[in-house]
Amino acid sequence: MxxxxxxxxxxxxxxxxxxNTIGNNVSNVSSVGFKAQTLSSKGDVHSDLINNSDGRLLRTNRKLDLALQGTGFFVVDNNGQQLLSRNGSFSVNESGQLVTSNGKFLVQGRSGPINVGIDSFSIDSKGVIWVGDREVDRLLIKQPNDSMLLATAGNYSSASSREVKDGYVVYQGALESSNVDxxxxxxxxxxxxxxxxxxxxxxxxxxxxxxxxxxxxxxxx
CATH class of the missing domain: 1.20.5 (Single alpha-helices involved in coiled-coils or other helix-helix interfaces)
Incomplete structure (x- = not known):
């Protein structure tokens, strides 16, 4: 019985x-690139499903701000661990490398950490990075193969992921708002x-x- x-x-x-999941969503309504989560229950197992729909574009006109729309995530390196992120508020460290806003994670290109030096650079809609008229790298954009977990604010981990070369648009001088409704x-x-x-x-x-x-x-x- x-x-x-x-x-x-x-x-x-x-x-x-x-x-608690709803509370976390609402508390991150102003977090750049945050993806809303929904509790999923299968038997006694509970997990948070992540809503991958696009957030609104927020124009900043700051060249170090990047927004993704469509498929995929930026890839940032945390001491050898690759994390996925839609938070494109980046900066350049003392070594000329593109890093996350807190300076801790290296933004990844197809050739590894992106180095833009101190020169003026631009990034086109396909994520190609130009210094003057010279192509130096291309943003590494990946899509998870399975479920993602929130690792740190705006950064997600996944057991495996694959590179995507289309299905997305990169906007320089803009950020993506959270998609929390x-x-x-x-x-x-x-x-x-x-x-x-x-x-x-x-x-x-x-x-x-x-x-x-x-x-x-x-x-x-």
Whole structure:
């Protein structure tokens, strides 16, 4: 016989996970390149599915800001670990390498870390990097082969990925906003909270009935 308390507890735990996922989405509504997550449940296994739809383009006119639209992610190197990112707010370090805004991760081209030196450079819609009229590299754009996990703010990890050479457009002087739909998240949040409250009331009612039944058994002896 299935234990009603176990069923209710599982439902409440899932509601809590869903509320936490929604809260994380809303807290990152202003995070460049952030992708909204949705809780997926298969049996007792819960995971966050990532929504890969494009966020809006935000024009900045800063040449170190890059936005991707369409398929794929920028690739950044974290001490040998390749991470995928749609946060194209980049800078140039003292060695002339293109790095993430915090200066920690090296942006990857097809030839490895991208070095633009101190010269003026441009990046075209295909991700080709030009210094003057000389092509120096091309942005490495990859697509995950399986599910992604949020590694750090705006950076994702995947067990495997593949390079993509088309299906995307690179915009220099722009950033991609998060794709979080705040109104939709609020609707989901209210539904999750309502369901959690309903399960909580059921739990308390069932607990009260059980205690009353035990007391009645005790009195009958």
């Amino acid at each position: 299935t234990d009603p308390i176990s069923i209710v507890s599982t439902a409440m735990a899932e509601d809590t996970l869903r509320i 705040v109104a939709g998240e609020m609707v989901q949040l209210m539904a999750a909270q309502k369901h959690f409250s309903l399960m909580q009331r059921y739990f308390l009612l069932y607990d009260g009935l059980m205690k009353n039944g035990i007391n009645q058994i005790g009195k009958s002896k």
